Amino acid sequence: MTEQQPIAVLGGGSFGTAIANLLAENGHSVRLWMRDAEQAESIRTHRQNPRYLKGVTLLPGVCPVTDLGQTLAECQLIFVALPSSALRQALSPFADHLSGKMLVSTTKGIEAQGFMLMSQILEEIAPQARIGVISGPNLAREVAEHALTATVVASDDEALCRCVQQALHGRTFRVYASSDRFGVELGGALKNVYAIMAGMAAALGMGENTRSMLITRALAEMTRFAVRLGANPMTFLGLAGVGDLIVTCTSTKSRNFQVGHALGEGLSLDEAVSRLGEVAEGVNTIKVLKTKAEELQVYMPLVAGLHAILYEGRTLDQVIALLMRGEPKTDVDFISTDGF
Numbered sequence: 345m346t347e348q349q350p351i352a353v354l355g356g357g358s359f360g361t362a363i364a365n366l367l368a369e370n371g372h373s374v375r376l377w378m379r380d381a382e383q384a385e386s387i388r389t390h391r392q393n394p395r396y397l398k399g400v401t402l403l404p405g406v407c408p409v410t411d412l413g414q415t416l417a418e419c420q421l422i423f424v425a426l427p428s429s430a431l432r433q434a435l436s437p438f439a440d441h442l443s444g445k446m447l448v449s450t451t452k453g454i455e456a457q458g459f460m461l462m463s464q465i466l467e468e469i470a471p472q473a474r475i476g477v478i479s480g481p482n483l484a485r486e487v488a489e490h491a492l493t494a495t496v497v498a499s500d501d502e503a504l505c506r507c508v509q510q511a512l513h514g515r516t517f518r519v520y521a522s523s524d525r526f527g528v529e530l531g532g533a534l535k536n537v538y539a540i541m542a543g544m545a546a547a548l549g550m551g552e553n554t555r556s557m558l559i560t561r562a563l564a565e566m567t568r569f570a571v572r573l574g575a576n577p578m579t580f581l582g583l584a585g586v587g588d589l590i591v592t593c594t595s596t597k598s599r600n601f602q603v604g605h606a607l608g609e610g611l612s613l614d615e616a617v618s619r620l621g622e623v624a625e626g627v628n629t630i631k632v633l634k635t636k637a638e639e640l641q642v643y644m645p646l647v648a649g650l651h652a653i654l655y656e657g658r659t660l661d662q663v664i665a666l667l668m669r670g671e672p673k674t675d676v677d678f679i680s681t682d683g684f
């Protein structure tokens with residue numbers, strides 16, 4: 345990739361916009377692709393994306409565009425910041441444009457059919473592309489407002505990792521590299537589920553002990569699941585594991601936490617999702633995860649509990665009673681033990 349070549353960011357939501365601005369700050373020319381021509385025109389004129397990142401001024405280097413084919417043709421490095429429900433459908437028609445390109449998913453979701461992570465879908469659509477992911481404790485608004493932040497770029501393509509580090513690494517944003525693409529990507533998707541639970545607990549006025557128990561046992565549970573699928577357990581002690589879990593389970597800026605909070609206030613799932621008006625990936629991930637955990641026979645009581653509340657008509661009180669009644673377990677031997 346040459347210095348002058350533009351970089352593409354696909355998705356004009358909160359994270360795509362935040363990443364585009366970071367790249368522009370580092371002197372890159374950025375094509376921020378979005379599907380909505382009116383939104384693109386408004387951003388071009390007002391240099392703001394009020395629907396998703398109110399109050400953040402976009403740098404002149406960020407150019408909102410709506411022609412996906414042309415954007416993909418122009419750029420070698422392409423960040424994909426689309427919801428998991430949209431990624432395949434948006435990119436499949438452009439498979440021919442992707443050969444040899446560096447495709448970096450920022451999306452934290454899982455496709456139900458085949459339990460596919462987004463980088464695996466990208467690989468399927470574009471077998472000749474170079475694939476990576478970024479994930480970590482990266483709340484879009486904080487990234488955009490220059491809170492000191494770190495992320496992980498993961499790929500077995502070391503040159504891609506270096507390229508992403510050079511493009512994104514800056515005054516307020518550090519980029520670490522990892523070769524555990526699967527673990528890094530899975531961590532980002534799994535933690536959303538536990539953030540919903542943390543939001544519910546907060547709405548119900550549960551204390552800090554409860555939150556800490558939830559986060560710690562969630563880490564055990566997600567690590568157990570990921571290791572069963574081949575991830576490196578150490579990844580879950582890093583930014584893309586416990587790092588992202590902590591921020592998403594403790595911040596009211598997290599959309600997944602907000603959905604959980606709304607549920608805890610008594611809203612239905614539909615009401616909570618529509619009140620949010622943005623993507624909360626955990627709502628779908630919980631279904632996919634429950635099915636996969638059963639298939640693999642990995643014991644995930646927190647996942648089963650949340651699923652029972654959201655989709656099986658159980659009350660929170662019933663689920664809490666069940667979880668707390670479980671027989672005592674070992675604390676730190678979390679990978680091999682099977683308990684809450």
Ligand SMILES: NC(=O)C1=CN([C@@H]2O[C@H](COP(=O)(O)OP(=O)(O)OC[C@H]3O[C@@H](n4cnc5c(N)ncnc54)[C@H](OP(=O)(O)O)[C@@H]3O)[C@@H](O)[C@H]2O)C=CC1
Nearest residue numbers: 356357358359360379425426430451452482483484622623
């Ligand atoms: N926000 C965050 O803090 C972070 C988010 N992520 C991940 O990034 C991904 C994107 O999230 P985020 O930017 O926050 O989401 P938002 O809800 O803020 O925005 C979603 C964006 O995707 C667009 N979109 C939705 N459906 C389609 C489609 N079918 N075709 C094209 N564009 C579409 C929306 O366009 P429109 O406005 O036209 O509907 C909008 O621009 C998620 O997987 C999320 O987990 C990762 C790290 C941090």
Ligand SMILES: O=C(CO)COP(=O)(O)O
Nearest residue numbers: 480481482483598599600
């Ligand atoms: O992934 C995120 C922070 O790292 C954002 O989480 P939410 O999608 O819950 O806002």
